[in-house]
Amino acid sequence: MSGSNTLTVNGKAFSLPDHVTPDTPLLDILRNTLGLTGTRFGCGLEQCGACMVLVDGQPVQACNAALDSVAGKAVTTIEGLAGPDGKLHPLQQAFLDEQAGQCGYCLSGILMAAKALLDRNPAPSRTEIAAALDANLCRCGSHIRILKAVERAAATLRAEG
Amino acid sequence: MNDTVKLPASLTGNPRLDRWVKFEDDRTVRVASGKVEIGQGIVTALAQIAADELDLPLNRVTLLSGSTEHGPDEQYTSSSLSIMVSGASIRLVCAEVRALLTEQAALRLNCSPEDLIVSDGAFVRDGAPTGLDYWDVAPALDLSRAPTGRAKPKAASAYRLVGQDVPRADLPGKVCGAPDTYLHDMRPAGAVHARTLRQPNPGAVLTDLDEASVRRASGDPALRIVRRANFVAFVSQSERAAEAAAVHAESNATWSGLRDLRGPEQEGGWLVGRPAELREIGAPTANTSGATMIEATYTRPYIAHASMGPSAGVALYDGETMTIWSHGQGMHPLRKNIAEVLGLDPAKVVCHHRHGPGCYGHNGADDAALDAGIVALALPGETVRLQWRREEEFAYEPVSPAMSVTVKVALDAAGNPTDWTQEIWSASHVQRPGSGSGYLLASEALENPPGPVKVTDPPEERGGGGTRNAVPLYRMAAHRIRHHLVTQGPVRTSALRGLGAPTNVFAMECMMDELAARAGKDPLAYRLALLDDARARAVLERTAAMSGWAKRGKGGEGKGLGIAFARYKNMAAYSAVAVAVTVDEEVRLDHVWSASDAGLVINPDGARNQLEGGIVQAASFALKEQVRLEGSGIASRDWDAYPILRFSEIPPVDVEVIGSADDPALGMGECTVGPTCAAIGNAVAHALGRRIYDMPLNRERIMAALLA
Numbered sequence: 075m076s077g078s079n080t081l082t083v084n085g086k087a088f089s090l091p092d093h094v095t096p097d098t099p100l101l102d103i104l105r106n107t108l109g110l111t112g113t114r115f116g117c118g119l120e121q122c123g124a125c126m127v128l129v130d131g132q133p134v135q136a137c138n139a140a141l142d143s144v145a146g147k148a149v150t151t152i153e154g155l156a157g158p159d160g161k162l163h164p165l166q167q168a169f170l171d172e173q174a175g176q177c178g179y180c181l182s183g184i185l186m187a188a189k190a191l192l193d194r195n196p197a198p199s200r201t202e203i204a205a206a207l208d209a210n211l212c213r214c215g216s217h218i219r220i221l222k223a224v225e226r227a228a229a230t231l232r233a234e235g
Numbered sequence: 236m237n238d239t240v241k242l243p244a245s246l247t248g249n250p251r252l253d254r255w256v257k258f259e260d261d262r263t264v265r266v267a268s269g270k271v272e273i274g275q276g277i278v279t280a281l282a283q284i285a286a287d288e289l290d291l292p293l294n295r296v297t298l299l300s301g302s303t304e305h306g307p308d309e310q311y312t313s314s315s316l317s318i319m320v321s322g323a324s325i326r327l328v329c330a331e332v333r334a335l336l337t338e339q340a341a342l343r344l345n346c347s348p349e350d351l352i353v354s355d356g357a358f359v360r361d362g363a364p365t366g367l368d369y370w371d372v373a374p375a376l377d378l379s380r381a382p383t384g385r386a387k388p389k390a391a392s393a394y395r396l397v398g399q400d401v402p403r404a405d406l407p408g409k410v411c412g413a414p415d416t417y418l419h420d421m422r423p424a425g426a427v428h429a430r431t432l433r434q435p436n437p438g439a440v441l442t443d444l445d446e447a448s449v450r451r452a453s454g455d456p457a458l459r460i461v462r463r464a465n466f467v468a469f470v471s472q473s474e475r476a477a478e479a480a481a482v483h484a485e486s487n488a489t490w491s492g493l494r495d496l497r498g499p500e501q502e503g504g505w506l507v508g509r510p511a512e513l514r515e516i517g518a519p520t521a522n523t524s525g526a527t528m529i530e531a532t533y534t535r536p537y538i539a540h541a542s543m544g545p546s547a548g549v550a551l552y553d554g555e556t557m558t559i560w561s562h563g564q565g566m567h568p569l570r571k572n573i574a575e576v577l578g579l580d581p582a583k584v585v586c587h588h589r590h591g592p593g594c595y596g597h598n599g600a601d602d603a604a605l606d607a608g609i610v611a612l613a614l615p616g617e618t619v620r621l622q623w624r625r626e627e628e629f630a631y632e633p634v635s636p637a638m639s640v641t642v643k644v645a646l647d648a649a650g651n652p653t654d655w656t657q658e659i660w661s662a663s664h665v666q667r668p669g670s671g672s673g674y675l676l677a678s679e680a681l682e683n684p685p686g687p688v689k690v691t692d693p694p695e696e697r698g699g700g701g702t703r704n705a706v707p708l709y710r711m712a713a714h715r716i717r718h719h720l721v722t723q724g725p726v727r728t729s730a731l732r733g734l735g736a737p738t739n740v741f742a743m744e745c746m747m748d749e750l751a752a753r754a755g756k757d758p759l760a761y762r763l764a765l766l767d768d769a770r771a772r773a774v775l776e777r778t779a780a781m782s783g784w785a786k787r788g789k790g791g792e793g794k795g796l797g798i799a800f801a802r803y804k805n806m807a808a809y810s811a812v813a814v815a816v817t818v819d820e821e822v823r824l825d826h827v828w829s830a831s832d833a834g835l836v837i838n839p840d841g842a843r844n845q846l847e848g849g850i851v852q853a854a855s856f857a858l859k860e861q862v863r864l865e866g867s868g869i870a871s872r873d874w875d876a877y878p879i880l881r882f883s884e885i886p887p888v889d890v891e892v893i894g895s896a897d898d899p900a901l902g903m904g905e906c907t908v909g910p911t912c913a914a915i916g917n918a919v920a921h922a923l924g925r926r927i928y929d930m931p932l933n934r935e936r937i938m939a940a941l942l943a
């Protein structure tokens with residue numbers, strides 16, 4: 075039986091089972107109830123950005139965002155970044171073109187933070203990109219390529235108009 | 236036969252061609268390696284090597300890595316050895332298989348093997364298809380035989396894919412959040428979630444745990460508690476409930492036998508004079524009376540792997556066989572260790588590798604696999620997905636040992652070194668179960684904890700542990716290492732990127748700058764005058780040119796430029812790094828330049844990725860990182876207490892790979908790490924006009940140096 079809680083993720087409305095309560099963290103719902111495991115658990119402490127998703131376009135750390143804080147809002151996860159036809163978002167393509175990433179564990183959160191940045195600032199400077207990604211940690215030291223990839227994606231998006 | 240090739244260790248240990256190569260029905264070839272993908276692109280690089288030797292396009296080669304069921308046992312993935320050892324094995328095996336298949340085809344076509352060439356796996360004769368391909372003739376071959384080494388691998392000039400930038404095969408899934416990318420994403424139907432309550436330190440005894448209150452706090456009335464001696468795990472359908480149970484249990488459990496660390500133990504300097512085994516390696520102690528003697532001590536604290544995702548393991552025991560999925564770095568050793576702790580026949584334990592977050596050494600991955608195995612053994616028929624909490628990862632993973640390194644140098648009249656002693660105090664750098672002196676963590680908490688183990692460190696012929704990179708490559712009459720292997724440390728230690736190299740290179744290369752200053756020489760010129768190896772000189776000269784070294788100022792005004800060099804393990808890749816910094820209350824990295832020579836490079840872009848990553852990680856070690864010790868153990872248990880370098884602190888980094896494809900491939904995953912630490916030390920000294928001897932070079936240390 076489905077419960078009274080609903081959640082909109084990547085444009086699809088889900089009604090959630092009863093064991094999901096208003097205080098259930100969004101990350102737990104994504105990974106364990108909806109099977110959207112692309113959003114990562116890193117710390118559960120709002121310190122690393124691995125769990126970053128967009129809520130009404132704003133970057134939010136899903137690990138401590140309770141369900142009721144996102145009720146009625148549009149949640150976008152890494153699985154929703156590519157087009158419905160599977161065409162990669164320019165950010166994803168740029169990360170592949172720059173081979174930006176090693177273990178890749180941080181990338182979902184970083185891609186979402188970068189998406190939020192480019193949506194509000196189509197021509198960010200290197201400093202602005204770094205500032206926008208500062209809540210996201212990467213242990214592999216892939217930062218240099220990630221910064222380049224975001225710049226490349228911004229250029230692509232501007233060219234596409 | 237005297238023209239056979241010497242077989243690498245991986246191959247002599249797994250002497251059956253079919254452990255390595257299998258021809259699949261869909262006209263692909265499965266090549267197996269015991270090495271695993273840890274974000275370093277190894278799977279792609281090994282596929283490039285195999286495809287070249289087999290004359291196949293990359294899309295006909297699939298790489299199976301880290302399976303105890305089907306693949307070869309190559310111990311652990313570590314020390315930049317994968318390309319050197321596994322790559323060499325795959326190259327020989329594939330060359331031999333290609334030769335055997337070609338002979339077989341020639342027999343059927345009634346021609347000589349020399350008449351045949353292979354194109355996309357098909358045999359071609361005089362430019363015309365023969366109608367035969369690998370997959371047609373493979374069934375007639377018995378590949379359960381040992382490799383002979385008599386087939387010659389291709390010459391470097393014949394490589395098509397090796398040496399090319401090939402995109403990483405694992406990245407597309409990772410940028411899309413594809414299902415089952417990491418072990419952590421596995422959710423087999425009906426799987427249960429588990430968390431543990433950790434024994435705070437070895438020997439601690441759990442005297443009280445109110446299970447009813449834990450169950451209440453978890454919110455799951457059906458929460459199951461698996462308890463064996465001082466090991467406790469909480470199991471629930473709900474991951475959140477298992478987590479809540481563990482959090483509650485940790486703050487409510489009562490233990491006896493807790494340690495009481497006070498803080499000084501967390502510094503490298505604390506190690507000096509502790510119980511240790513002393514070895515002297517190198518030249519006998521010289522009589523240096525009359526010579527000018529210079530001495531300085533450099534230290535580094537304990538460093539965490541601080542992987543972005545906490546360790547996890549998945550296990551299923553069906554009453555007979557234990558199947559484990561793990562993101563550890565060696566599945567064959569893991570199988571043996573888990574079988575031993577669980578009292579199972581190793582033949583009844585199967586381990587499969589799955590991707591994990593990068594950790595660059597031995598973190599909690601193997602321990603989490605055992606944890607999952609213990610719980611699965613208690614719950615036959617259920618798939619157990621056990622994950623550590625973030626705090627647990629920081630508190631219980633083995634950390635990279637703190638070190639104290641004292642360098643004593645005798646100088647001649649011109650100010651050049653004639654005698655060099657590098658005196659090292661460090662705990663063991665490798666306590667991987669099965670390859671060092673370690674054990675899996677939970678075995679300490681079970682009924683019969685392991686007795687004291689003999690503490691060991693990797694031997695010098697494998698690059699050493701605490702002694703790694705402690706031998707100078709500069710021209711001098713004599714040098715030696717005095718290695719104090721500290722046998723009783725305050726915390727479990729094991730392998731992290733470079734082992735002792737970052738600290739030894741920091742000490743050696745900072746000392747070289749001090750010696751240059753005494754001699755009134757430029758630090759680059761001073762080094763070059765003492766280096767005979769042309770490849771060493773080349774990376775230094777190129778790095779200096781990239782950094783605009785010729786325009787380096789006098790320093791002392793808060794702006795500094797430093798350089799450092801090492802050949803990793805004195806036998807892998809050569810690397811030099813130059814760093815420009817601005818120092819006020821903190822060190823700000825302005826730019827980093829680096830040239831490295833690793834001989835033949837399989838995937839140049841992948842190599843640059845590793846070099847860049849090594850630079851950023853090492854900068855983070857050198858500037859920010861220190862594990863804090865207090866109470867029963869590690870007190871720095873989150874990212875606030877253990878900061879690492881962030882995006883806003885990343886400078887522009889330029890790396891170049893120089894060197895010749897005619898030189899053998901050298902491991903390069905770790906080669907920038909030591910030189911980066913030392914170049915930062917030298918740049919800061921240049922900026923401040925005084926030197927800081929202890930990493931990390933953080934705000935407190937800078938302020939102390941400014942006030943001194």
Ligand code: FES
Nearest residue numbers: 116117118123137
């Ligand atoms: S998992 Fe949410 S910030 Fe780390």
Ligand code: FES
Nearest residue numbers: 176178212213214
């Ligand atoms: S690529 Fe590994 S954490 Fe960023």
